[in-house]
Amino acid sequence: MARLLPILFARLTIISALLLFPFLPPSFAGKNGGFVRSISRKDPGIKEEKLSTFRLYWHDVVSGRNPTSVPIIKPQKNSTTAFGMVSIIDDPITEGPELSSKLVGRAQGFYASASQEQIGLLMAMNFAFIEGKYNGSTITVLGRNTVFSKVREMPVIGGTGAFRFARGYVEARTHTVDLNTGDAIVQYTCHVIHY
Structure with missing residues (x-):
């Protein structure tokens, strides 16, 4: 039983991460990769050149x-x-x-x-x-x-x-x-x- 606990814990961690993946903020999940988020030049804060x-x-x-x-x-x-x-x-x-x-x-x-x-x-x-x-x-x-x-x-x-x-x-x-x-x-x- 003691050897089985680490394996169960690892599997639960992986399953939890997979279930939560769609709910992560766009800066962590998206087409551009895990650490990149595209923004539009029309977003607030981007002024006219x-x-x-x-x-x-x-x-x-x-x-x-x-x-x-x-x-x-x-x-x-x-x-x-x-x-x-x-x-x-x-x-x-x-x-x-x-x-x-x-x-x-x-x-x-x-x-x-x-x-x-x-x-x-x-x-x-x-x-x-x-x-x-x-x-x-x-x-x-x-x-x-x-x-x-x-x-x-x-x-x-x-x-x-x-x-x-x-x-x-x-x-x-x-x-x-x-x-x-x-x-x-x-x-x-x-x-x-x-x-």
Whole structure:
């Protein structure tokens, strides 16, 4: 009898689960699998898509006592393009080109020199906004930046908060660069489709 109890318990558990299966919530039972539930874009909470365009100024400060860009991997010694260099950034983003203009967010992430032929960076960064209706929201930029090109285009691959489901692109244009210090100000024009 003692050996029979575990077998009976196991069978009762299986039978109970099979009987309850049709009554489980849709997130656990459905055509899409046990952990996926499809929703319609017409459901409450899903708003109409809109296109937002805004201009920001990104300040990459590599000099001084408080740099906002710090190299964490040095480039190859014999490279003319700084190939292999990786820098972590926490760069201020402002409304105007002056560092003293209104701070609207921070560009946080990294860039890496990923080209042996020209100065070409892999940019991976979040624009984390701290101002106005976008406070607490982010957009994520991931792409190639050939820094000596007049205009560089990089994709927006996502976002959070007001920019959930974001997609689009940014155009980067060098505003100023100090060749002695390496400090740079870049104008970013962002075109973002979001809800």
